[in-house]
Amino acid sequence: MASKQKNMTPKQQNYQQLQQKHELKRPVLKNCLKAFLVGGLICAIGQAVSYFYIYFFNFTEKTAGNPTVATMVFFSMLLTGFGVYDRLGQFAGAGSAVPVTGFGNAVISAAIEHRTEGFVLGVGGNMFKLAGSVILFGVFSAFVVALIKTLLAQWGVL
Amino acid sequence: MNSMKRLMLLACILLLASCSQNQKVKDSQLALIKTTNPSPITTERNKSTNEVEEIKKDVSSFPEIYDVAVVKGKKDVLVAYKVTHMQRFRMDAIEKNLNKMLEERYPKEKFTVSSDYKIFLEVVRLNEQMKARKLSHEKAEKRLQQLIKMTEDMT
Numbered sequence: 001m002a003s004k005q006k007n008m009t010p011k012q013q014n015y016q017q018l019q020q021k022h023e024l025k026r027p028v029l030k031n032c033l034k035a036f037l038v039g040g041l042i043c044a045i046g047q048a049v050s051y052f053y054i055y056f057f058n059f060t061e062k063t064a065g066n067p068t069v070a071t072m073v074f075f076s077m078l079l080t081g082f083g084v085y086d087r088l089g090q091f092a093g094a095g096s097a098v099p100v101t102g103f104g105n106a107v108i109s110a111a112i113e114h115r116t117e118g119f120v121l122g123v124g125g126n127m128f129k130l131a132g133s134v135i136l137f138g139v140f141s142a143f144v145v146a147l148i149k150t151l152l153a154q155w156g157v158l
Numbered sequence: 159m160n161s162m163k164r165l166m167l168l169a170c171i172l173l174l175a176s177c178s179q180n181q182k183v184k185d186s187q188l189a190l191i192k193t194t195n196p197s198p199i200t201t202e203r204n205k206s207t208n209e210v211e212e213i214k215k216d217v218s219s220f221p222e223i224y225d226v227a228v229v230k231g232k233k234d235v236l237v238a239y240k241v242t243h244m245q246r247f248r249m250d251a252i253e254k255n256l257n258k259m260l261e262e263r264y265p266k267e268k269f270t271v272s273s274d275y276k277i278f279l280e281v282v283r284l285n286e287q288m289k290a291r292k293l294s295h296e297k298a299e300k301r302l303q304q305l306i307k308m309t310e311d312m313t
Contacts, residue, residue, distance in 0.1 A: 054279065060274045061274045061275050
């Protein structure tokens, strides 16, 4: 960064200073609060769905996790299709992207974006453009953690 | 017009709420929110509940545990409990201690302990059905075995 500034002409540096003066400050605290509230709300809905499965179906607290995740992803996929989740994402930022609902949003928004390129090469080829990395690193980190746990169990630590 | 709609909505909500006024709420419906403290039960016919009550008392003596449900079957005893909020981080340790204490005090019994909310709920439901005499002892035993199997399920 410093070397970049050295290469600048005085005019460019002046412009840089002017730009810094007028640049709007990012409302970090406000963004954090928004993300916290919306993320918390999504998680509260997830908890309600989880209790729904526990109350009305044969799921225990341990096993209710899987159908809950599937339901939440499905909800976010529908909301993305209707254009609601995008607005939510604009408002809450990470609060809507970090929970598992963000995964559904990533899949469907990529599918919608490339719809015009055809079903196979467009939708099929680009659907996991964003979500692919989530799956890859999710599976890989799960593998690493399971490997560590297995080794620790073998050695009698756990 | 808008205020009229709001008034209509409020009237509907009040009407619906008033419909549910006189219905008796079962314990199992509120087991998540409140302490139900179900009485201990046994699925065996003509068997006194003294021992089960004793087990319940012993489990309740743990300061971290606040709501205990006990069912005794022919061979197994199922203990379901709730853990106070801040102590939920120590769930494994509590279960271990509880198991140890129960095995020391009642060496003849085979215990299954669970802090799972679903198991607690099902025990409360079983309790209610047995009290209402909707369930025979044989069926209750079968249900108990299903619940024990459920505690072992991992995925």
